[in-house]
Amino acid sequence: DGGITQSPKYLFRKEGQNVTLSCEQNLNHDAMYWYRQDPGQGLRLIYYSQIVNDFQKGDIAEGYSVSREKKESFPLTVTSAQKNPTAFYLCASSQDRSTNEKLFFGSGTQLSVL
Amino acid sequence: KQEVTQIPAALSVPEGENLVLNCSFTDSAIYNLQWFRQDPGKGLTSLLLIQSSQREQTSGRLNASLDKSSGRSTLYIAASQPGDSATYLCAVRRGVVRRGKLIFGQGTELSVKP
Numbered sequence: 001d002g003g004i005t006q007s008p009k010y011l012f013r014k015e016g017q018n019v020t021l022s023c024e025q026n027l028n029h030d031a032m033y034w035y036r037q038d039p040g041q042g043l044r045l046i047y048y049s050q051i052v053n054d055f056q057k058g059d060i061a062e063g064y065s066v067s068r069e070k071k072e073s074f075p076l077t078v079t080s081a082q083k084n085p086t087a088f089y090l091c092a093s094s095q096d097r098s099t100n101e102k103l104f105f106g107s108g109t110q111l112s113v114l
Numbered sequence: 115k116q117e118v119t120q121i122p123a124a125l126s127v128p129e130g131e132n133l134v135l136n137c138s139f140t141d142s143a144i145y146n147l148q149w150f151r152q153d154p155g156k157g158l159t160s161l162l163l164i165q166s167s168q169r170e171q172t173s174g175r176l177n178a179s180l181d182k183s184s185g186r187s188t189l190y191i192a193a194s195q196p197g198d199s200a201t202y203l204c205a206v207r208r209g210v211v212r213r214g215k216l217i218f219g220q221g222t223e224l225s226v227k228p
Contacts, residue, residue: 004157006157040123040220041220042118042203042217042218042220043158043203043205045215045216088155090158092157092158101146102148102160103148103150103205103216104160105150106157107156107157108156108157110155
């Protein structure tokens with residue numbers, strides 16, 4: 001089945017620790033995104049990538065880092081500099097060259113602080 | 115600055131009722147608008163995408179309309195079912211170029227009672 005896979009589903013971070021969230025897609029999409037969702041709020045863009053080896057900061061990039069070494073993969077690292085990391089993290093992808101541009105989402109990772 | 119608002123935040127209706135969810139945006143310069151469904155603890159599923167040149171899109175019991183001049187979109191759900199219970203989010207792609215950022219509303223949590 002084609003789709004986006006996020007892992008793990010639940011993740012716990014100790015103070016001062018960096019953690020990495022995985023996102024893999026087999027849809028052959030060019031563009032990939034990371035969003036953060038807090039209760040009662042809309043999704044906020046952390047980072048996005050429109051092509052391999054290139055990515056741009058979104059609206060709330062501080063305390064996060066990403067890489068795009070392969071088209072299929074767009075991992076997100078939550079660094080110790082992110083002081084309020086508890087949230088639901090969503091990865092998405094879209095076919096950037098298509099005028100349709102529907103966004104496809106993974107099932108999310110819930111990150112909590114110990 | 116583009117802002118997207120969804121009112122009400124929560125809605126409860128009896129099964130079988132037709133209902134309308136609202137989405138408003140402050141800047142009419144949008145590329146497209148999408149409606150998503152999100153089940154608890156899950157990712158988002160794209161329901162309908164309306165290009166800025168279109169007035170509406172239909173899929174099964176769902177109909178989405180777009181009025182750019184008034185900054186409004188509505189999602190009409192016919193003959194609601196308990197399985198329609200979920201949070202519905204709208205998102206506008208900002209600007210008139212294909213790679214504008216996606217701005218999300220906070221969502222409307224819908225509960226359909228048997």
